[in-house]
Amino acid sequence: MKSKVSELAAKLNMYRRYIKRPMDILLSLMALVVLSPFFLVVAILVKIKLGSPVLFKQNRPGYREKIFTMYKFRTMTDERDEKGELLPDHVRLTKFGKFLRSTSLDELPELFNILIGDMSFVGPRPLLVQYLPLYNDHQKRRHEVRPGLTGLAQVSGRNSINWDEKLNLDVQYVDNVTFIHDWKIILLTIQKVWIREGISPENAATMEPFEGTKEKGRSDEQ
Numbered sequence: 001m002k003s004k005v006s007e008l009a010a011k012l013n014m015y016r017r018y019i020k021r022p023m024d025i026l027l028s029l030m031a032l033v034v035l036s037p038f039f040l041v042v043a044i045l046v047k048i049k050l051g052s053p054v055l056f057k058q059n060r061p062g063y064r065e066k067i068f069t070m071y072k073f074r075t076m077t078d079e080r081d082e083k084g085e086l087l088p089d090h091v092r093l094t095k096f097g098k099f100l101r102s103t104s105l106d107e108l109p110e111l112f113n114i115l116i117g118d119m120s121f122v123g124p125r126p127l128l129v130q131y132l133p134l135y136n137d138h139q140k141r142r143h144e145v146r147p148g149l150t151g152l153a154q155v156s157g158r159n160s161i162n163w164d165e166k167l168n169l170d171v172q173y174v175d176n177v178t179f180i181h182d183w184k185i186i187l188l189t190i191q192k193v194w195i196r197e198g199i200s201p202e203n204a205a206t207m208e209p210f211e212g213t214k215e216k217g218r219s220d221e222q
Contacts, residue, residue: 016145016177024121028114035108042105046073049096055109060126063146068118070126071109075100104193110149122182123148124170127210134212135167142170145177155188163210 032039046054056074059067075097079087086092093101100106113119119126126147135142153161153169161169173181 015179019179020120020177020182021117024114027121028111032111032115035111038105039108042073042100042108045096046100049094050074050077056106059129060147061129061132061143062118062126063143065132065143067129068113068126070113070118073100073106073109075106107149114149118146120146120148122150122173122185124151124173125154131210134210136213138171139167139213141174142167144174150185150189152185155185155192163208164213 043054054074056072057069058072060070062068075094076089076092077094077097079092081087097106110119114121123145124142124147151170152173153166156169157165
């Protein structure tokens with residue numbers, strides 16, 4: 001029994017070490033070639049409707065908490081009040097921006113992040129740098145793999161589930177990285193994007209900020 005468990009663990013490790021990354025490179029190259037017309041059209045529309053810069057760039061923590069620059073198409077305007085401060089998200093998020101988010105077209109530039117190795121197609125979504133000191137030991141394990149364009153949390157509710165559920169799903173993925181599991185998530189992602197499910201939390205334009213958990217240990221939710 002023990003030898004079978006060890007054999008299974010070795011096979012799983014083989015996929016993570018030798019197959020997942022080459023698969024990401026191949027798929028991202030193919031996607032960039034096939035989707036290049038969409039890149040051009042979306043970039044032009046963003047420029048016309050939302051202004052410059054076309055790309056939204058932000059530092060995010062990746063594998064082993066290494067900071068990288070993530071790229072997305074911008075979805076908000078730069079509208080400010082009389083004091084020069086940005087207006088609330090729900091004001092700056094236009095109808096066109098909502099469309100980009102609901103169709104996940106704003107995520108297309110992340111294919112470049114996948115190609116250069118900052119991200120993977122499947123993994124925990126890269127969150128904000130300021131969240132790093134707020135994670136408990138269990139939640140920190142989400143950085144044991146490359147962050148993903150999509151992940152288990154995204155196909156299990158995306159922004160309609162709470163932070164505890166989302167982070168526990170991230171760690172659940174870390175413990176179950178397999179070829180079959182990755183492709184199930186990819187296919188489910190296509191389905192979720194098609195029906196535009198779980199894009200935003202109820203009564204809010206964006207997800208509420210993560211403020212940490214009261215417990216320092218592992219959450220009981222799985």
